[in-house]
Amino acid sequence: MTRSTFDTESQKDSRLGLPISNASTETASMQNLSIVSSSNSAIAEPKWPRSxxxxxxxxxxxxxxxxxxxxxxxxxxxxxxxxxxxxxxxxxxxxxxxxxxxxxxxxxxxxxxxxxxxxxxxxxxxxxxxxxxxxxxxxxxxxxxxxxxxxxxxxxxxxxxxxxxxxxxxxxxxxxxxxxxxxxxxxxxxxxxxxxxxxxxxxxxxxxxxxxxxxxxxxxxxxxxxxxxxxxxxxxxxxxxxxxxxxxxxRPQSYRALKTWxxxxxxxxxxxxxxxxxxxxxxxxxxxxxxxxxxxxxxxxxxxxxxxxxxxxIVDSSPDSxxxxxxxxxxxxxxxxxxxxxxxxxxxxxxxxxxxxxxxxxxxxxxxxxxxxxxxxxxxxxxxxxxxxxxxxxxxxxxxxxxxxxxxxxxxxxxxxxxxxxxxxxxxxxxxxxxxxxxxxxxxxxxxxxxxxxxxxxxxxxxxxxxxxxxxxxxxxxxxxxxxxxxxESVKSKIAHLRSKKSGASKEKDADVDAGIVSDTDVENNIALSQAPTRVPSHAVSRAVSDEKVNALPR
Incomplete structure (x- = not known):
C-alpha cells in the first residue's frame, strides 16, 4: 500500500474527515452574477462625458x-x-x-x-x-x-x-x-x-x-x-x-395622430x-x-x-422721494x-x-x-x-x-x-x-x-x-x-416592510429577555469564549501516526 493510498483510507475512516473535492465551487448564480457584472461594466457610461x-x-x-x-x-x-x-x-x-x-x-x-x-x-x-x-x-x-x-x-x-x-x-x-x-x-x-x-x-x-x-x-x-x-x-x-x-x-408615424402629441x-x-x-x-x-x-x-x-x-x-406708507x-x-x-x-x-x-x-x-x-x-x-x-x-x-x-x-x-x-x-x-x-x-x-x-x-x-x-x-x-x-x-417597490410596501422588520426584531429581543437568555454573565462568557483557542478534540488520525503505521508495514 502506498502512502497516498493510506492517507486516503485514513480520511475515510476518520469521523471528522471530509472528502476532498476537485470540483469547481462556482455556482449557477455566481455565473449569472459574473455575466451581469461584465455586461454592466461593458455598457457603463462615464459619469462625465469626454467630448x-x-x-x-x-x-x-x-x-x-x-x-x-x-x-x-x-x-x-x-x-x-x-x-x-x-x-x-x-x-x-x-x-x-x-x-x-x-x-x-x-x-x-x-x-x-x-x-x-x-x-x-x-x-x-x-x-x-x-x-x-x-x-x-x-x-x-x-x-x-x-x-x-x-x-x-x-x-x-x-x-x-x-x-x-x-x-x-x-x-x-x-x-x-x-x-x-x-x-x-x-x-x-x-x-x-x-x-x-x-x-x-x-x-x-x-x-x-x-x-x-x-x-x-x-x-x-x-x-x-x-x-x-x-x-x-x-x-x-x-x-x-x-x-x-x-x-x-x-419619429412618429403620423404627425396628425393625437397619440403623437x-x-x-x-x-x-x-x-x-x-x-x-x-x-x-x-x-x-x-x-x-x-x-x-x-x-x-x-x-x-x-x-x-x-x-x-x-x-x-397704501395709506401712510408712500415712500419719500x-x-x-x-x-x-x-x-x-x-x-x-x-x-x-x-x-x-x-x-x-x-x-x-x-x-x-x-x-x-x-x-x-x-x-x-x-x-x-x-x-x-x-x-x-x-x-x-x-x-x-x-x-x-x-x-x-x-x-x-x-x-x-x-x-x-x-x-x-x-x-x-x-x-x-x-x-x-x-x-x-x-x-x-x-x-x-x-x-x-x-x-x-x-x-x-x-x-x-x-x-x-x-x-x-x-x-x-x-x-x-x-x-x-x-x-x-x-x-x-x-x-x-x-x-x-412601492413606498407603502417599503414602509410596511421596515415596520414589520423592526417589530419582529424588537419582539425577538423582548422574548430573549423574558426567557433570561441575555445576561451580563452570558455576555462575559461569550467574550471569554471568543478569546479562547479554537482547538477542539478530534478523532481523526494524525499525520504522525499515519507515518508510523506506514513505516511499520512490511515492504
Missing part, C-alpha cells in the same frame, strides 16, 4: 434658458419702469398681463416643442426661437415712445414683448433642459440645474443692464442693447445646442398626475412674487424707483442672484437624494417663507433677507421640474429592458406637464394684479402666492407616495 461638444452644448442650453425664463424673471424691472413712465395710467392687472402672457406661451407650447425635440427637429425649433426673441425685443424698442413722459400704447407693448417674445421663449425653454440631458445621463439633475441657472443669471444681468442703460441712454436704446445681447447668445445656442448623436429620436400612458401614472397638479399650483403663485416685488417695495417704503406715479398707494436708500430693482436682482446658488446646490443633491425629494423640501420652505417672512417684513433689511432666502429656494423650485419628471420616469421604467423607454419620453412628458400649467401661469399673476387693484393691499398677493405654493407642496408629497423606488 468637448457636450460642454459647448451645455453652455448653449444655458443661453437658451438665459433668453427664456431669464427674460420672464427680469420683467419686473420693465413693469416698474412702465408704472412710472409710459404706462402709468394702466392698472396692475394689465401690467401683469404682459409678463403672464410670456409665461403662458412658454408653457402652452411645451408639449409640442418637447415632442418635436424627441423626434429630432431641434434645429427648426431652436432656429425659430432665435429669430422671434431678438425680433420681438427690437420691435419693442421701435414701438415704445421716445419721450420719457410720453404715453405708450398698451396693445403694442403687449404684442411685441408679451406675444412675439413669448412665442420665441416657448422654443427655447424645453429645448434647454432636454438637449442638455442627452449628454449627461448620470448627472442629469446637476446638468439641468446648471442650465436652469441661466434664468437666475439673466435675472441679475438684464435688470441691472436695463436700469443703468435707461439712465444713461434712455429706454429705447437700452432695449436695443438688450436685444443685441439676446441675438448674440441665441445664435451661439443655435450653433452649439445639439443633442448627443447616440440619443434615440423616435399626447402620451396617454403618462396620465395613467398617478405620480405624474399629482406632480403635474403640483406644477400647476406652483405657477399659480410663483410669478406674482416676481412681478409685484418692486412695486410692493416702492409703495411700502422699503425702496424707491424712478417715476412720477404709483397706481396703488427725497430719500433713496435702495433702488427697488436691486431687490429683484438679489432674489435672482440668490436663486443661482439654490439651483446649483439643490440640483447637485438631487442626483443623490432624488430630484423629487429635493423638490418637495424646497417647495415647503418657499411656501413658508411667503406666508411668514414676506407677510411680516417691516423694513428694508428684512426685505433683503426675504429676497435672498426666497431666491435661493425658489431657484430650486422653478428649476427642478424637468429633473423631477426624469426621476419619475427612471422609477417607472426601472428595469434594464425598459430604461430606454423612459429616456425617450422625457421631452414629451415634460412638455405635457408644462402645457397643463399654462393656464395657471396666465391666471395667477392676473388675479394677483386684480387683488392689488381692488383692495390696495399687497397682503392679498402674499396670501395668494403662499397658499398656492403650499398646495403645490402637498401635491408633490402625494406624487412621491405613489412613485415606486428605483428597485420597483
Amino acid at each position: 468637448w461638444r457636450a460642454y459647448t452644448c451645455w453652455l448653449g442650453c444655458f443661453f437658451l434658458m438665459f433668453n427664456s425664463w431669464g427674460l420672464v424673471n427680469a420683467y419686473g424691472t420693465f413693469s416698474s419702469y412702465y408704472v412710472g413712465h409710459s404706462l402709468r395710467l394702466v392698472d396692475q392687472l394689465e401690467l401683469n398681463l404682459i409678463g403672464s402672457t410670456q409665461s403662458f406661451l412658454v408653457l402652452l407650447f411645451s408639449a409640442v416643442v418637447g415632442r418635436l425635440l424627441d423626434a429630432g427637429h431641434f434645429r427648426w425649433v431652436i432656429g425659430t426661437g432665435a429669430c422671434l426673441v431678438p425680433f420681438g425685443m427690437f420691435m419693442l424698442a421701435v414701438a415704445h415712445p421716445k419721450g420719457e413722459t410720453d404715453l405708450a400704447n398698451f396693445a403694442s407693448i403687449w404684442a411685441t414683448q408679451g406675444f412675439v417674445v413669448g412665442l420665441g421663449m416657448a422654443c427655447f425653454f424645453v429645448s434647454s433642459s432636454q438637449v442638455a440631458a442627452t449628454w449627461f445621463p448620470n448627472r442629469k439633475a446637476l446638468a439641468v440645474g446648471v442650465v436652469a441657472c441661466g434664468a437666475s443669471v439673466a435675472g441679475v444681468v438684464y435688470p441691472t443692464m436695463t436700469r443703468y442703460l435707461i439712465t444713461s441712454l434712455g429706454f429705447n436704446k437700452a432695449v436695443f442693447c438688450v436685444a443685441g445681447l439676446v441675438g448674440i447668445t441665441s445664435v451661439f445656442s443655435l450653433v452649439f445646442a445639439t443633442p448627443n448623436p447616440a440619443h434615440n429620436h423616435p 399626447v402620451d396617454v400612458e403618462a396620465f395613467r401614472n398617478p405620480s405624474f398626475n399629482w406632480f403635474t397638479a403640483a406644477v400647476a399650483f406652483l405657477f399659480l403663485g410663483f410669478y406674482p412674487v416676481f412681478f409685484n416685488l418692486e412695486e410692493w417695495a416702492a409703495v411700502s417704503g422699503f425702496g424707491t424707483r424712478d417715476g412720477k406715479a404709483i397706481p396703488v398707494r 427725497s430719500n433713496k436708500p435702495l433702488q427697488t430693482f436691486w431687490l429683484l436682482t438679489i432674489m435672482n442672484g440668490a436663486s443661482t446658488f439654490g439651483r446649483l446646490t439643490m440640483s447637485a443633491f438631487g442626483d443623490k437624494t432624488g430630484a423629487l425629494n429635493m423638490h418637495i423640501v424646497s417647495q415647503i420652505v418657499c411656501s413658508l417663507l411667503v406666508l411668514i417672512l414676506w407677510v411680516f417684513t417691516n423694513g428694508t433689511t428684512m426685505a433683503i433677507v426675504f429676497c435672498a432666502i426666497f431666491g435661493m429656494f425658489s431657484g430650486a423650485v422653478i428649476g427642478l421640474p424637468p429633473a423631477s419628471v426624469g426621476n419619475i420616469l427612471n422609477c417607472t421604467y426601472h428595469t434594464p429592458e425598459t430604461k430606454h423607454i423612459g429616456h425617450s419620453k422625457l421631452g414629451q412628458w415634460t412638455g405635457m406637464m408644462y402645457s397643463v400649467a399654462a393656464i395657471p401661469s396666465l391666471v395667477g399673476p392676473v388675479v394677483a394684479g386684480h387683488l392689488v387693484t381692488q383692495y390696495s393691499r399687497y397682503i392679498t398677493v402674499q396670501m395668494w402666492s403662499g397658499v398656492s405654493l403650499l398646495l403645490s407642496a402637498v401635491c408633490m408629497v402625494v406624487a412621491r407616495w405613489y412613485l415606486p423606488l428605483y428597485s420597483g
Whole structure:
C-alpha cells in the first residue's frame, strides 16, 4: 500500500474527515452574477462625458434658458419702469398681463416643442426661437415712445414683448433642459440645474443692464442693447445646442395622430398626475412674487424707483422721494442672484437624494417663507433677507421640474429592458406637464394684479402666492407616495416592510429577555469564549501516526 493510498483510507475512516473535492465551487448564480457584472461594466457610461461638444452644448442650453425664463424673471424691472413712465395710467392687472402672457406661451407650447425635440427637429425649433426673441425685443424698442413722459400704447407693448417674445421663449425653454440631458445621463439633475441657472443669471444681468442703460441712454436704446445681447447668445445656442448623436429620436408615424402629441400612458401614472397638479399650483403663485416685488417695495417704503406715479398707494406708507436708500430693482436682482446658488446646490443633491425629494423640501420652505417672512417684513433689511432666502429656494423650485419628471420616469421604467423607454419620453412628458400649467401661469399673476387693484393691499398677493405654493407642496408629497423606488417597490410596501422588520426584531429581543437568555454573565462568557483557542478534540488520525503505521508495514 502506498502512502497516498493510506492517507486516503485514513480520511475515510476518520469521523471528522471530509472528502476532498476537485470540483469547481462556482455556482449557477455566481455565473449569472459574473455575466451581469461584465455586461454592466461593458455598457457603463462615464459619469462625465469626454467630448468637448457636450460642454459647448451645455453652455448653449444655458443661453437658451438665459433668453427664456431669464427674460420672464427680469420683467419686473420693465413693469416698474412702465408704472412710472409710459404706462402709468394702466392698472396692475394689465401690467401683469404682459409678463403672464410670456409665461403662458412658454408653457402652452411645451408639449409640442418637447415632442418635436424627441423626434429630432431641434434645429427648426431652436432656429425659430432665435429669430422671434431678438425680433420681438427690437420691435419693442421701435414701438415704445421716445419721450420719457410720453404715453405708450398698451396693445403694442403687449404684442411685441408679451406675444412675439413669448412665442420665441416657448422654443427655447424645453429645448434647454432636454438637449442638455442627452449628454449627461448620470448627472442629469446637476446638468439641468446648471442650465436652469441661466434664468437666475439673466435675472441679475438684464435688470441691472436695463436700469443703468435707461439712465444713461434712455429706454429705447437700452432695449436695443438688450436685444443685441439676446441675438448674440441665441445664435451661439443655435450653433452649439445639439443633442448627443447616440440619443434615440423616435419619429412618429403620423404627425396628425393625437397619440403623437399626447402620451396617454403618462396620465395613467398617478405620480405624474399629482406632480403635474403640483406644477400647476406652483405657477399659480410663483410669478406674482416676481412681478409685484418692486412695486410692493416702492409703495411700502422699503425702496424707491424712478417715476412720477404709483397706481396703488397704501395709506401712510408712500415712500419719500427725497430719500433713496435702495433702488427697488436691486431687490429683484438679489432674489435672482440668490436663486443661482439654490439651483446649483439643490440640483447637485438631487442626483443623490432624488430630484423629487429635493423638490418637495424646497417647495415647503418657499411656501413658508411667503406666508411668514414676506407677510411680516417691516423694513428694508428684512426685505433683503426675504429676497435672498426666497431666491435661493425658489431657484430650486422653478428649476427642478424637468429633473423631477426624469426621476419619475427612471422609477417607472426601472428595469434594464425598459430604461430606454423612459429616456425617450422625457421631452414629451415634460412638455405635457408644462402645457397643463399654462393656464395657471396666465391666471395667477392676473388675479394677483386684480387683488392689488381692488383692495390696495399687497397682503392679498402674499396670501395668494403662499397658499398656492403650499398646495403645490402637498401635491408633490402625494406624487412621491405613489412613485415606486428605483428597485420597483412601492413606498407603502417599503414602509410596511421596515415596520414589520423592526417589530419582529424588537419582539425577538423582548422574548430573549423574558426567557433570561441575555445576561451580563452570558455576555462575559461569550467574550471569554471568543478569546479562547479554537482547538477542539478530534478523532481523526494524525499525520504522525499515519507515518508510523506506514513505516511499520512490511515492504
